[in-house]
Each structure stands twice: as C-alpha cells, then as structure tokens.
Amino acid sequence: MKKIKSLNTEPETKADSRRVILLAAQQEFAAHGLSGARVDSIAERAGLNKRLIYYYFNSKDQLFLEVLEQAYSEIRAAEQVLNLDQIDPIQAIRQLITFTWDYYLEHPEFISLLNSENQSEATHLKKSKHIRELTSPLIQMLGSVLLKGQEKGLFRSGIDPIQLYISIASICYFYLSNNHTLSTIFGKNLLSPKAKVQRLSHMIDLILGYVLL
C-alpha cells in the first residue's frame, strides 16, 4: 500500500485532495473489494486525514460510487476516441477487440470494481444519473459498423450490437477477472507474454469467424 506521491513538488492545492482521495480509493477498492476495503487504508494511501474523506464524500459507499462513475466515464471516453465508424468494418471489429483487451489489461482496477459492484447488485450504480447515457454512443457506433459491413457484403445480417458487444467484453473480461482461478486450475500462467498474444489472436478469430460471411 504505497503512499501516492504528488508529481509536482509544490504542496497540493485544495481541489487536489479530492482527486488524490479518489485515486487512493480506486486502488484500495480494486485491491480488496468494497467490503474488504478499509477507509483507514484509503486515507493512508492518500496521505491525508481520514476525516477528510468524509468531508468530501459522505460515506464509504458514496465514495465507491464516485470511483465507479469515474472508471466508467474513462473507459467510455477512450472507446469514443476509436472512431470505429470511420474505418473499414473488419478493421473496426479487430480494433474494438484489441482495444477492449488492452484496456482491461492496463486497467485491472476496472474489472475489480465491476466485480464488487455486481456483488452489491449494482446498488450504487442504480443511484447514478448519467451512467446510462454514457453507453449508448458506443452501441450506436458498433451498430453502424455492423451495418456498413453488411452493406459491403462482408458481414452476416441480424447481429445484435448489444449481444456482440457483451460477447466481446466477455471473452476479454472473464479471462482476466478469473485469471487466478483459471491459472490455478489449468496449472499454467495465463498471463505470460506468449499466452496473452495467443489469447488475443484466438479472440479475434472467434469474433471474426462469427461476424464474417
């Protein structure tokens, strides 16, 4: 549990504290889940007084929600930049898979947070107002990719973009979220460099095998 160091040597300004707490909380929640996370540890990680956490966020649960909202908006923002609807549809599918895979690899905390939230039956997320709007652009984007591919005679028809998106997310997510048990059961490290390359390759084959006519 390392203390977060501020990048610049100047003393943090007021608004910084909020951000520092949010970052520390993300780490702690990711590492231990919601009920396993300790407010004390978050304060320690942040290098700030515990009381301040309650000053800015009113409770552990509210803090968790904000961490979660931030995580969602970050991935959605990154996805938006892909501009899948402006490139070749086959390439677009490849890119979406690769991006999703890489993003999950680089953001293990995202997976961890989602697992926690699902264990809480999404009680936090349901209180959030702007979460739902975040996702629709992505699905729309994937929808137009599928349409374009179909019009070009490349893709099969009748693919539901939501189903496809969930499946792409599934195969990336599960491999990583369940890496520990899978690696234990299969008796080999599923995250070796070689294994990662093989997995990505398999996933692209799988999805394209389905999508392409």
Add this chain to the structure above:
Amino acid sequence: MKKIKSLNTEPETKADSRRVILLAAQQEFAAHGLSGARVDSIAERAGLNKRLIYYYFNSKDQLFLEVLEQAYSEIRAAEQVLNLDQIDPIQAIRQLITFTWDYYLEHPEFISLLNSENQSEATHLKKSKHIRELTSPLIQMLGSVLLKGQEKGLFRSGIDPIQLYISIASICYFYLSNNHTLSTIFGKNLLSPKAKVQRLSHMIDLILGYVLL
C-alpha cells in the same frame, strides 16, 4: 436469510451438521462474498451454534475453501455426465454451451464464489490438493470433440480446446456475473425469459460460426 430446515425431525447426526453448515456457508458466501459474509449469519442460517463452525472448520477461510471445493467438484461431476465424445460433434458443441449456460443459471452461487476467490487471488484454491486434476478430463473430452469434427471435415483446424472452453465459459459467465451492471447500463432486464432465450441463441451462433468451416 431463511433458516435451513432439516427434512427429518430427528436430531441431526454428526455428518449432517457439517453438511448443513456447508450449505449455509455457500449461501452466505454467495450472497455477500468472502469478506462480506458473516460467521454469525452462517450459524443463523444453519440453525446451529457458531462455535460449531469452528469445531468443524477451524476458520472462516477454511470454511470458504471447503465450500469452493465442493462447488468445483459438483460442476465437474455434472460436466462429466455429458459424454460429449459419444455424440455428433456439432451437437456436442451445442450441448456444451447449453449445459454451461444452464448450469450457471441454476447455480448463481458458483459464479459468486469464483468472483470472491479471484478477488482473493485464488489464495484458497492454491492450497487445495485435488482441484487441479478435476478439470483435465473435460478439456480432453472437448479436444476429442474438436478432433472428430475436424476429421469429418466440419470444423476448422487449429482450435485450442482450452481457449475455446474459456471462451464458452466467458460468454455465459460474464453475462450472468455482470448482469446487474449490464442491466443498469443498458436500461433493460437482461434476465427476462425472452432475453435469456436470445442470449443462448446468440452464443450458439457465435461459437458455431467460429468453429464450423
């Protein structure tokens, strides 16, 4: 949190108490995760004294491990009965998907337990002795299905059974494990009867689309 009733009115025998505790623990761990589960609640669910839990299982963690081992051996036993290598390969793939989907649907606690264990980085599972040998028969079975399909000129070549198995598990598992957040984000109930039928159909299309030449 209902108390588990013993079916016969006679006082439970020694082995019964153990089983009742194990069942109660499974429910509690599934509902709240490892750190969220309460030993008190387990005792209450079991209708037995808390001290007895320690008498039989020594600690909460050891109890969790036993619950986990039991869950694994149950699903592996069920898979074994499929006898996929004795039927038509296409049908075998269909059956494997359908079975996996149904099993996860009927055993939400299995998903929940795995999530908890992965959050703990599989520390419990790593201590288990007989877990590893449980999985290999399944993969071997799937391997021979793939081989047979390929020999018959139906399936593409070069499919890694482990990769495929993980992918099949992924698309079933993730949809259910993340149902709460997904339903919230997409703003619709992903577990309505209709939605479940559509999902299964999509998953079979997806996998067969990939496997078939």
Add this chain to the structure above:
Amino acid sequence: MKKIKSLNTEPETKADSRRVILLAAQQEFAAHGLSGARVDSIAERAGLNKRLIYYYFNSKDQLFLEVLEQAYSEIRAAEQVLNLDQIDPIQAIRQLITFTWDYYLEHPEFISLLNSENQSEATHLKKSKHIRELTSPLIQMLGSVLLKGQEKGLFRSGIDPIQLYISIASICYFYLSNNHTLSTIFGKNLLSPKAKVQRLSHMIDLILGYVLL
C-alpha cells in the same frame, strides 16, 4: 465512575451480566444524559467488555429504553404499595406528596432519565408497549382518594386527578431537577437539610390549601 462491585464474592452468573450492565447504564445515563453518556464508560462501570452490551441490548438507544422502562416500573411499584385508598384522605394526600418528594430525592437518576427522554421527545418511550398500563392504577387510586374526601365533606369537588397528580409531581420534580440553576440564581443551597424540610412543608400546605374546602 466507580466500578460496580458484586455483592457476593462468587463469580457472577450469566444472567447477572445483563443486570450489571443495566445498572451501570442507569448511572451513566443519569449522570450525562443520553447523548452525553458513553458506551465505553458503561462497560467500564460494569466491569464488562463493551461488546457484551451489544450482545444483550442491540444499541445504545435500546439500552436506554430498557433503563427507562425499569425506572418507571420501579416507581410505579413503589407507589402501588402506598395503598392510599385504604387510609384517611387527608393523610393520603400528605403521604403521596411525601412519598413523591422522598422518592425523587432518593432517585435523582429517575429525574435525569426523564429529562433526557423528554429531550428526545419521548421517542424511546413511544416504542414501549407496557408503559401506559403502568400509570393508570395510580391515577385511579388518587381518584378514589379524592372521591372519598369529597364524600366526607372535606375536599372541594371537581378536582381532576391527572391534573392534581401532575401538579404534585411538578412541585417536587422541578425543585430537584432545576436545583442547580435555582441554587445559583437564588444564591443559596436549596438542598440543605433545613431547606428540604421547609420545601416539603410548603408543598403540603400548598396542595392541602387547594384540596381542602
């Protein structure tokens, strides 16, 4: 804050703990009020682990309610023993005043608890089921005293026993509950032996002056 010593040298039995906590709580609540009382102090007074308080009573508030209920039932029990309806009515009024005065003097915690409860707007008492039944016998008893006095041509008619009881309680209670501010303002100790005698005498004069024809 003295630790309560058990009267007998034997180790306390199980059920004793509950009583010891209740007594310790009464003292602490009386001394500091509900919000001023500390659960830690109660545990210390009782010479028992703090956790045990939550084991027997589920929360500070529930503990407070039980203390309050006990206090009420004690005073009501003591009042019942007076058997006012079996003695001369004038003597009965004198006795009721004297008893009330003495009881409040000997049970300052009762006054303190009532003050706390009124500050909480009787939220605890309102949850109690058997409180209301406790008081009616007393009022009935006073009612028959008044009736008898009236029939004997001694007392004025039309006296409401509830009003009279409240007034008697008032003049005893207020003098003691507000003793600190009154003594400060009037610059003399209102609880000197002499002052107490004078007060009781005044109160009897006051009430009899009103009641008698």
Add this chain to the structure above:
Amino acid sequence: MKKIKSLNTEPETKADSRRVILLAAQQEFAAHGLSGARVDSIAERAGLNKRLIYYYFNSKDQLFLEVLEQAYSEIRAAEQVLNLDQIDPIQAIRQLITFTWDYYLEHPEFISLLNSENQSEATHLKKSKHIRELTSPLIQMLGSVLLKGQEKGLFRSGIDPIQLYISIASICYFYLSNNHTLSTIFGKNLLSPKAKVQRLSHMIDLILGYVLL
C-alpha cells in the same frame, strides 16, 4: 433546520453576524441539548462559516453560556414589565401564573436550555457574573404582592415568596418540559388547545386556593 434569513439584502454588519449566530445557537441547543447540538448545524442554520463561531465565541461552551444569559435576561425583562405591585393582589397572582405559563409556551427553548444547564450542573451559569442580580427584583415584587394581600385580609400569612415563585414556575414548567413523556404515559395530547386552557385554569385554582384565606 431552516437557514435564518437576514431581512435586508445588504451584507450583514459585524454585530449582525454575532446576533445571527446567537439565534441559530439558541435553536440548535434548544432542539438537541448541549451535548447533542452540533457546531456544524449552528453554522448552517446561521448561514455563516463555522470558523466565525469560534471567532466570536471561542468555544461551544462559551456560546452556550451566552445563549443562556440572553434567555435569562429576556424573561426577567419581560417579568419586570408586569408591574405586579401596582395592581390588585389577587389579580397580580393570576397574572403572574398566566404570564409564566404563556412565556414558557411561547419560549420552549428557554425550558430546553434550562434542562441542559441543569444536566451540566449549572457549570456555565456559575461562571456568569450578572445572572444572580437579575432575579431579586422579581422576588421582591412578589413579596410585596403577598404583603399587600395579607394586609387587605385576603391572603394567608407566612408565605415565603421564593417557595411560592418556585411552585408557580414548577407547575407551568414541568407540564411543558415533560410534555412528551406525560402525553405518552397518559395516552393523550396534553397540548391540545382545550388541554392548555384546562391546565391554566387548574393552576390558577391551585395557587389561589392556597394563597387565599
């Protein structure tokens, strides 16, 4: 907990802030008692920064003392206006009771503050310098009323004005301070319009029944 609005839109002057805080504190202390009151809430009620409270009043306790002093001087000022010694003695007694009753009814915070202060054993009041001299004029006034009534052959002799004053205060105060528990115990609302009229009538009867020959 409504924020106190300043009547004029202009920025408050220095003395205003002090007064606004004092008013807010009175409300908060009255509502929750000394230990139950929150400095944060007082600041919020006042619409001013918490730090300002410390700027003007140094501590919560000192603030409480000032609130208390103000409350005392207000009631004493109001009593002074009565000029009881210039009217008919019987009427004077009636007026004193009615005034006391009405004042307590209109100033529930006064009762609440006194209760808190007595719970603190008058520690604040004892530090106050000008409290003690506030009360003597009232007692002197009541003394001369009693004397006049006695000289006119209306009142009994030997009535101690302090005792009588305390008794009058008692019967008004207790009924209101303990209204919540009394209403709960007797199972009826003691502050309904009708109940209030009956109480006042009873109190006047009680005191006059004692005072008059």
Add this chain to the structure above:
DNA sequence: CATGAATGAGGTTTCATTCAT
C-alpha cells in the same frame, strides 16, 4: 471579517474468534 480545508481524538458498532461448561 470571513472561509474552505484539515485534523486528532474519540464516538458507536461489528467482527472473527475463544472460553467455560
């Protein structure tokens, strides 16, 4: 005169675990 940010001490409550029978 005024304020947002920060804090140390301590509050109630919860927890896995053990004792004693």
Add this chain to the structure above:
DNA sequence: GATGAATGAAACCTCATTCAT
C-alpha cells in the same frame, strides 16, 4: 457434540477545533 457468554481488535463515522489564506 453442542452452546451461551465473552472478548480484543478494528471497522465506519463524528466531533469540536484549528490552519492558512
């Protein structure tokens, strides 16, 4: 085998107060 009573450690959260500007 089984149990009610008991506990130390630590959890979340709150409070009056102060700092820095």
